[in-house]
Amino acid sequence: MEQVLFWLMAVVAVVSALTTISSRRPVHSALAFLVTLLSLAVLFLLLSAQFVAVIQIIIYAGAILVLFLFVIMLLNAQSGEGPQIKLPSQRPLAIALALLLFGGLSYLLLSSPLGAARPLPAGMGTVQAVGGILFNHFLLPFEVASVLLLVGVIGAVVLTVKEDEQPK
C-alpha cells in the first residue's frame, strides 16, 4: 500500500512538475504546480511529517499559490514570451544543463551509502513535537523569521505604490 502510494505520488509529482514548466499559459502552470504541491503533501505524510504536510497545504497551496494566481490574472499576460532572439541556444543548453544536474545529483546520491534508518522518536512530526523543538532550540530564528515577514510586507507595499500616490 505504502509502495503503491509512493510511486503513484512520485509519478504525479514529476508529471505535474513537467507540465508546470512546459505549459504555455501561466494559469495552467500555476494549477499544475498546485498538483505538485498536493502530491508532495501526501509524500510528507508518508514520511511521518504531519505538521509539514498540513502547512504545505495551508501556506503553499492556500496562500502562496493564490497570490501567484492573483498576479497572473492581474497582469493578464498570456504566454508573456516573445520570439526568442536574445539567446537562440537557450532551449538545448537549458535542457542539457538540467540533465547534467540530475545526472550529477543521482550519481552522488547512489554512490553514497545512507545506512539503515534510525528509529523514529515518539510523536515524530506531530504539531506538539515540532513546536517543542521550534520554541526551545529555534526560538531566536523563529523571532527573526517574523522580522523577515515584516520586511516582506513593507517591501511589497513600497514596491507597488504608484509614484503619484506616494504621500507627500
Next chain:
Amino acid sequence: MIPSIDYLLLSAALFSIGAAGALLRRNALIVFISIELMLNAVNLSFVAFARQLGDMTGQVYVFFVLVVAAAEVVVGLAIIVSIYRTRASVDVDDADNLRG
C-alpha cells in the same frame, strides 16, 4: 518502509525540473514558479533526511524554508508587477537595462 534514497532521487528529479524551468522559460512568473518548485524539492529532501536520521530538526527547517519562500514570493511578485507597469511585459529578456 520506502528507502530514503527513493525520496532523495525524487527530490533530485524535481529540483532538476525546476532548474530546467528557470533556465528555459522567459515568462518571469513561470521562472518564479520554477524557483518555488526547487524550494519544494529541497523541502522533500529535508523531510526525508529527518526520517532517515530519526530527528525532527529537518522538519523545523522546512518551516523556515516556507517562511523565506513566502517573503520571497511577496517581494518578487511586487517586483514583477512594477516591471509590468513600466514595460507592459513579463518577458525576462525585455528587462535588460543592465545588460553589458
